[in-house]
Amino acid sequence: MDDTYQLAYFRFSQLDDERYVLTNQAGEYLVLPRAVLASFVKHELPSTHPVYSRLRSRQFLFDASSNIGKELLALKVRTKAKRLENFTSLHIMVVSLRCEHSCPYCQVSRQSEDRSAFDMSEETAEQALALIFQSPSPAIKIEFQGGEPLLNFPLIQHVVHRAEAINKVAGRSLQFVITTNLAVVTDEILEFCREHSVLISTSLDGPATLHNANRPRPGKNSYELAVAGIHKARLALGHERVSALMTTTKASLSLVREIIDEYVRLDFPGIFLRPLSPYGFAVKTKSYAAYDVDRWLDFYFEGLNYILELNRNGVPFKEFYAATILTKMLTPFEPGYVDLMSPAGIGISAVVYNYDASVYASDEARMLAEMGDKTFLLGNVHENTYAEIFGSDALLDPIEQSFAGSAPMCAECAYEPFCGSDPVFHTATQGDFVGLKTRSGFCNRNMSIFKRLIDLMDRDVTARELFLSWAN
Amino acid sequence: MTGQADQAPNPEHDAYLFKGQAFHSECQWVVTFEEHRPEAERLFSDRRLVVLPQEFDYLSEGDVIRFVPDRKAVRVLFRKDANANYFLVTERCNHLCLMCSQPPKDVDDRWLAREILDVLPLLPATTPFLGITGGEPTLVGEDFFDILASARDHLPNTPIHILSNGRTFKDKAFAERYQAIGHRRLSVGIPIYSADPEVHDYVVQSKGAFDETIRGIMNLKSVGAEVEIRVVVHKQTYEGLADLSDFIFRNLTFVDHVTFMGLEITGYTRANMDKLWMDPYDYRAELRAAVQYLAAARINVSVYNHQLCLLDGSIHRFAKRSISDWKNEYVGECATCSRKSECGGFFSSSNLARSSHISAFH
Ligand code: SF4
Ligand code: SF4
8 A cells, every 4th residue: 555645625723732623625624633733744644543544534635545535525515515506595575674672782673653764665575576586596585574574564465475476487495484573463464474384583582581671662571472472473383483583682691591591491492692793883983892702702602501411401402503503514514504604695695675675785784784884785676687786796796805715814714614704794893895804703703613612522422413413 | 836726826837835725726836845745646646746845834825936847956036925035136246345145156147137037027016125136236237127127017116125335336327227227116235334445445355446336326326316325343344433424424415324234144254253253242332323423414324133232222223123034033031031022133143153242121
């Protein structure tokens, strides 16, 4: 056997003083001691070394024993990139900006009775639908957002009927979601959702005190309405057709166990522990406090540990952000999560049709616009064609410039296959599409999570098995 | 063979099976056993009588035998009541696996394939399962496709499982032709012994085998064929099981089934005991990890030919009783075992080496 080998293209980053993480092009990783990595890159690793075989079967090296490695690697890279050709699958329609809540962190909603000013019109919805069905994606998901979208329920009904009619010919896999706080839900609305297989995604920030403090409304009963609405909606639609999303505020940071307990108690399969939103404060100051990221990471890791503890005690429950990353780390599949994609998912994976007929590259892009920065305004459904909107410089420039494979730091980062690029975040916090990653809250937050997940799995095989069951 | 007078026989090839019962047969051929010889000779003086040694008296209605009068040779080709029948297509092979149970012979045995082509039309359409084995069955080329086409025509509802080393399918055209046969329940079981090409090539004693087998599997999956990956666990393979399951999930994600098999102590295994045998109890941790990993990856995984008491409790649900029921035996310890009915027991050949950790469940 010839002892020489060829190095495949791979990246490596330091995990801690002793260990390095190596990733191949398909996102498979190995953790190696520094000395082993050094002898490997110097072509000095003997083929009898136990790591040699693992490097070879994961296509970090090629040698004379086999020729199939490059083909396998190419196939995996192709499989992961495959979803790009489908283009936009998530289409968000902001049917009303009005809301009966007055959440302080919400940058977009309005307390107003003026339908004509803040509701989407039928004509605008028609134009948006025409654009939606020009997307080549075989799966189309239309998500109704607000404000509180149920305040313009007649338009939702109209869009659902029209989309179903169009789809008789278009033949896509069509799905609807309403994102609602459930405060104004009625039996009639739920009956309509049941008939048309509409999913419900609601907001639940944690226990009553936290939730009600986060979400003021007349009556101070946002939590009670949400919980009653969840039960009612589950009864009408089926348990798994109702999901919940939390918003993290500073008040949440010391309450992660209580928040998780609330989700477990309400029988949800998992929770998405969301980052603090940079929109608002950060947009005004063009800076994002590292301090906030670190405090959020403490919150996140405490939550993650608590969930693992629950799992080990036989309570099946997931943290969905970790699950998304683990799908990238441990499986050959690409989850297609908008914030962790490179090229960035803005526009080409999800897009927003605003109440006023403007089209934005993402939900965050529209919030940024509400703060006065219209960088990611792609066009108007009445004035622009599909080609003009999705071929606009406003979309293509940020996607091209922020591509992680060629962005400073990301290009050499071992975690790049798990990460993504977020030009909207970096515009909001640093004023350009790429951002300096050493000062980026996005980078700090994600890299810390990648390292922690890999460290947990490297120390304990049973954690790896458990995490694999979270993935895919 | 038919044992029932009221079932319309096909006089051309059906034989009447006489075990001393009342009869009324139109068949030209009558088959019986030594104990019924005098009676049969009296009753069937005008028929062609075949008297088999008493050891064949397990034969029953629906079975297929081949009888060559001049050589007084008889071969049992098909047993209707067995839950699995295997047809050996050829004894030739391009592997020389350390643990081969059917050591290959480089002989011209094309008669085997022709015999299978003769038998297939005789089988009941309700046949529950048919295995096609070798040697390497794809090496017979045209006959291989003829056999599959005949199975498609005569046994459209019978699951047909082929045991192949997969190398011939490295030729995309061969894989396409295989899939074009169009049998709805055709599947192929292909062994991979390690994610390490050198270990795999060593176990099958053939340089370059790994690449060809992997390419074969990729081709089969790309044409939409059903593929099972079979892993025999022994001293050469147990350490690599975790890496192998990872390799399968990442590179051969779309395989339909992964099975882990225990070592059967026949054929070459007897000669290679020092290289192969280890107490399955000593690889239970590696096997558990590999099975759990694939299960978590949502890949259909099974464990065959393992005594239940040697497996980690968490993977009992993946253990299947072996398909070939007639090989199974139990030992003294099993008499009181509460889970004997779920356990596959032992190969009859296993008295050559047996785990020292067999212990009954109570
Ligand atoms: S953002 Fe940070 S963690 Fe992500 S790829 Fe770039 S450098 Fe790596
Ligand atoms: S004692 Fe015998 S029957 Fe029971 S599990 Fe063990 S081998 Fe099987």
